[in-house]
Amino acid sequence: MTVRSALGTAAALRQGQIDAVELTEQTLEAARGVGAQVGAFAHLLEDLSLAQAEAAARTLDDARRSGTLEQLGRAYPLLGVPLPVKDLTQIAGQPFGAGSALLEGNIAEVTDGVAQLLLDAGTVTIGKTSVPEFGFPCYTEPATGPPARTPWDLRRTAGGSSGGAAAAVASGVVPLAHGTDGGGSVRIPAACCGIVGIKPSRGLVSAGPHGTEGMGLVTDGMLARSVRDAAAGLDLIAVARPGDFLTSPRPQKGFLASCDRAPSALRIGVLTEPLAARTEIHPAALRGLERxxxxxxxMGHQVQEVPAPFTPEQWRAFMPLWTVGAAALDLSEDAEPLLMELTRWLRAEGRTYDGVDLTRAMAGVQTIARRTGEAFSELDVVLTPSLAAPPALPETIQLADGGEDFDAQCRFTPWTSTWNMTGCAAISVPIHREAVDGIELPFGVHIGATRAGDDALLLGLAAQLEQADPWPLVRAPHEA
Structure with missing residues (x-):
């Protein structure tokens, strides 16, 4: 199957170079083949996808006959493009398992807002991508299906919790995929799989109409092989809804246009101190940052080293929010033994907190966000490695004890969650590759905005890096 970008695929569909139904059939075949090797999908949605492709083909044929292809491209820029949805997001009438044995065989009754936007945009779903149980860890080892693996080394995790999405994109099954990010769950798998992953600013993508945003730690994002594709995907979902607690401005011409405006003379901070845990940083991760x-x-940007704005001990203010969220899952006592160890530990920890603790935790997270904002107020963006180490071997982070498992995850991902606390946009770009134990692996660089709403600036800078130092687009699965 020819490997194209999402935007290139859409253009080829409009020009009649490829047929939407044939493309979908080829993509489903790839999902059953390469996708299965990397554990990309929890569920393939063949009937839905073929129906979507047939509708796209009819729309394209009508536009050719009426001479309105150009207008169609502006209104539906990714019409007919394969774009899977993460299995933490519901599509009515389709499987919704969230990586848990408790939901095996479950069928969603509603369609979540972001999924509906992707459906309305004429994209082809292909399937629901693999997730760990309820999306809690930074690895993707579901209770009900195969684990997600990076195609660079099939022994190593694809990251999490959007691990299946990243594996599907990196292995060439699809050019673009939906993800969600509450502590790095888009950017971590992007780094593990050598692709682009963006977490937008708080309030840019609505959690409605069925979800709520709470403190806004979690948001939907996009994973892609190129910055432009990620921006085009973000344009589809960056919509506000009635009742949103907070909204973030969207550029008048959209995020894709921002990729063509390279920012000049930015003030860039470089941070190498870990934030969420005290840990060593792999030399290759630091070399990627230096690259x-x-x-x-x-390019003329002003770059300076900056110290950590808070300590790992202060970062622990994040903990009650994460564990209480797990404890708040509406599950019966009989269900508890069916949960995976990390989920049980998070729920048990969450039950130890009361309302006063939760209020203090919310204040603590805002305090960290304020301290970080003040420390970085003279900067436009901050660079860190995306991860402290190469894509992890699962046995080094998925541990038998839930508390030790959580600590290992913090050591592996000591930066990403800070941008969930501040609410600012952040992106991981696969700028570097290096051999580890004889196998070439990707090392991402994390670029975090210092002001909410600077998504366009972030995408422009990432596109500038991509143009200066392009990265590999597809990685065939490699077995060591």
Whole structure:
């Protein structure tokens, strides 16, 4: 199957170079083949996808006959493009398992707002991508299906919780995929799989009409092989809804247009101190960061090293919110033994907190966000490695004891969650590759905005890096 970008695929569909139904059949075949190798999908949605493709083909044929292809491309820029939905997001009448044995065989009754936007945009769902149980860990080892693995080394995790989405994109099954991010769940798997992953600003993508945003730690995002594709995907879902607690501005011309406006003379901070845990940083991760720094200096940006704005102990203010969220899942006592160890531990920890603790935790997270904002107020963006180490071997982070498992995850991902606390946009770009134990692996660089609403600036900078130092687009699954 020819590998195209999401935007290139859409253009080829409009020009009649490929047929929407044939493309969908080829993509489903790839999902059953390469996709199965990397554990990309929890469920394939063949009937829905073929119906979507047939509708797209009819729309394209009508536009050709009426001479309105150009207008159609503006209104539906990704019409007919395969774009799977993460299995933490519901599509009515389709499986919704959230990686848990408790929901095996469950069928969604409603369609979540973001999924509906993707359906309305004329994209082809293909399937629901694999997730860990309820999306809690930074690895993807579901209770009900195969684990998600990075195609760079099938022994290593694809990251989480959008691990299936990242694996599907990186292995070439689809050019673009939906994800969600509450502590790095888009950016971590993007780094593990050598692709782009963006978490937008708080309030840019509505959780409605069926979901609620709470403190806004979790948001929907996009995973892609190119910055432009990620921006085009973000344009589809960046919609406000009635009742949103907070909204973030959207550029008048959309996020894709921002990729063509390279920012100049930005003030860039470089942070190498870990934030969520005290841990060593792999030398290749630091070399990847230095590679990005050299490129940015060559573009005329002002780059300076900055210290950590808070300590790992202060970061622990995040903990009650995460564990109480797990405890708040509406499950019966009989269901508890069916849960995976990490989920049981999170729920048990969450039950130890009361309303006073939760209120203090919410204040603590805002305090960290304020301290971080003040520390970075003279900067436009902050660079860190995306991860402290190469894509992890699962046995090094998925541990038998829930508390030790959580701590290992913090050591592996010591930066990403900070941008969930601040609410600012952040993106991981696969700028570097290096051999580890004889196998080439990806090392991402994390770029975090310092002001809410600077998504367009972030995408422009990431596109500037991509143009200066392009990365590999597809990785065939590699067995060590």
């Amino acid at each position: 990005a720094v050299e490129l940015l200096r060559g």
